[in-house]
Amino acid sequence: MDTKQSKRALPAGTRLEQYSVVRSLSSGGFSEVYLALDQHDRKYAIKEYLPLAMTGRRDSGDVTVLNELDRDAFKLGLKCFFEEARILAGIQHPNIVRVDNFFRANQTVYMVMDYTEGRPLAKEVELTPDGIAER
Numbered sequence: 001m002d003t004k005q006s007k008r009a010l011p012a013g014t015r016l017e018q019y020s021v022v023r024s025l026s027s028g029g030f031s032e033v034y035l036a037l038d039q040h041d042r043k044y045a046i047k048e049y050l051p052l053a054m055t056g057r058r059d060s061g062d063v064t065v066l067n068e069l070d071r072d073a074f075k076l077g078l079k080c081f082f083e084e085a086r087i088l089a090g091i092q093h094p095n096i097v098r099v100d101n102f103f104r105a106n107q108t109v110y111m112v113m114d115y116t117e118g119r120p121l122a123k124e125v126e127l128t129p130d131g132i133a134e135r
Contacts, residue, residue, distance in 0.1 A: 008032060008050060010061060016110055017103055019044060029053070030077070035115060043115035044100065049081040049108045063108040078109055085111040 009024040009032050010016075019036040025045060026033045032048045048063075054070035055063050065074045085102035088111070092098065101112035 008052070008057060010034065010048070010057075014061060016046060016105055017101075019046060019112065021046070027052075036112075045097075045113045045115045047111040047113065048106075049078055049110075051077060055108075061106045063106055081111070082109045085109065 008027065010021050012021055012023055014021040016036065018038055020038075022035040022037060024032060025035050030049065030051045032050045034046045034048070036044050036046045038044065050057075050063060051074065054065055054067065054074055056066050058064055065071050082102065082104070085099055088096075088099040089102060097116055098114045099111055100114060103110055103112075
């Protein structure tokens with residue numbers, strides 16, 4: 001993990017509602033994903049809406065929009081992320097990771113999913129130069 005990514009991520013031990021962050025699992029252009037434990041030490045993956053190009057994080061943990069010109073785009077993305085979480089929480093399928101909870105905190109939105117051990121999808125498929133998955 002490079003320095004910029006590690007500064008974006010919430011530190012281990014951070015409380016998010018009834019969950020405690022263990023570590024960052026991955027970081028992408030629009031989100032940070034954490035391994036977290038609940039009060040019964042059950043593992044969860046928590047995805048945080050955190051668009052890299054337009055946000056920063058205060059010492060308090062709050063997410064802030066860096067440029068006022070990006071505020072409307074951030075709010076729209078926040079709304080879409082929340083709606084995605086709401087829809088996914090209603091889906092129960094063996095091939096889809098279950099969304100257990102979603103909530104607002106730190107001026108952003110979090111999606112709580114069952115943590116599933118396994119290999120990253122990138123290890124399972126190869127993408128052709130035009131972005132099509134091959135096995």
